[in-house]
Amino acid sequence: AQSVTQLGSHVSVSEGALVLLRCNYSSSVPPYLFWYVQYPNQGLQLLLKYTSAATLVKGINGFEAEFKKSETSFHLTKPSAHMSDAAEYFCAVRHNQAGTALIFGKGTTLSVSS
Amino acid sequence: KAGVTQTPRYLIKTRGQQVTLSCSPISGHRSVSWYQQTPGQGLQFLFEYFSETQRNKGNFPGRFSGRQFSNSRSEMNVSTLELGDSALYLCASSLQELGTDTQYFGPGTRLTVL
Numbered sequence: 001a002q003s004v005t006q007l008g009s010h011v012s013v014s015e016g017a018l019v020l021l022r023c024n025y026s027s028s029v030p031p032y033l034f035w036y037v038q039y040p041n042q043g044l045q046l047l048l049k050y051t052s053a054a055t056l057v058k059g060i061n062g063f064e065a066e067f068k069k070s071e072t073s074f075h076l077t078k079p080s081a082h083m084s085d086a087a088e089y090f091c092a093v094r095h096n097q098a099g100t101a102l103i104f105g106k107g108t109t110l111s112v113s114s
Numbered sequence: 115k116a117g118v119t120q121t122p123r124y125l126i127k128t129r130g131q132q133v134t135l136s137c138s139p140i141s142g143h144r145s146v147s148w149y150q151q152t153p154g155q156g157l158q159f160l161f162e163y164f165s166e167t168q169r170n171k172g173n174f175p176g177r178f179s180g181r182q183f184s185n186s187r188s189e190m191n192v193s194t195l196e197l198g199d200s201a202l203y204l205c206a207s208s209l210q211e212l213g214t215d216t217q218y219f220g221p222g223t224r225l226t227v228l
Contacts, residue, residue, distance in 0.1 A: 043204055043222055090157060092157075098211070099169045104159075
């Protein structure tokens with residue numbers, strides 16, 4: 001069965017600092033991996049996805065993630081945090097080999113202080 | 115192009131009642147998935163429909179059911195509501211049913227069971 005573990009339910013950074021949100025996955029099929037962001041009282045928005053092409057994936061708003069098969073990881077990074085990045089971030093892996101359904105991690109709340 | 119719409123946005127029910135939630139996917143999208151989001155369990159996959167057929171199902175009791183219509187609109191139904199069913203129910207649509215497809219999420223329906 002597929003699963004995702006997000007290390008750290010809450011991460012706090014200063015504006016301008018590096019953002020690193022950790023995600024490890026377990027998958028019995030070739031993994032497709034996704035990062036979504038959720039702002040308060042809103043649905044989820046896709047930041048980026050890995051679907052077996054380039055291992056370094058660039059997304060929206062300056063975020064990127066690197067797929068590392070040997071470490072079963074897909075950590076999300078951003079070189080310089082903005083106040084507007086404060087939100088909840090979810091890592092997800094596809095449910096199985098057919099369909100688009102996703103299995104999500106528990107989420108990481110990112111706080112950005114000035 | 116309009117995004118995923120969900121109706122109603124807020125709903126209050128009492129234990130034992132049943133409820134029906136509606137989801138209209140992005141025009142042209144044929145796959146619809148449903149998720150339940152709670153503070154304790156996080157985001158959990160309920161089911162996925164493609165071309166009116168249920169393709170994947172999560173680990174929820176039979177009280178949770180869904181269907182998809184020929185125009186790709188989807189409904190989910192919860193019978194005999196329990197307090198623990200209080201949650202944000204999110205619908206997501208995608209163009210096809212490929213694992214690489216991006217899921218686009220609606221704003222959710224907030225269900226409160228009293």
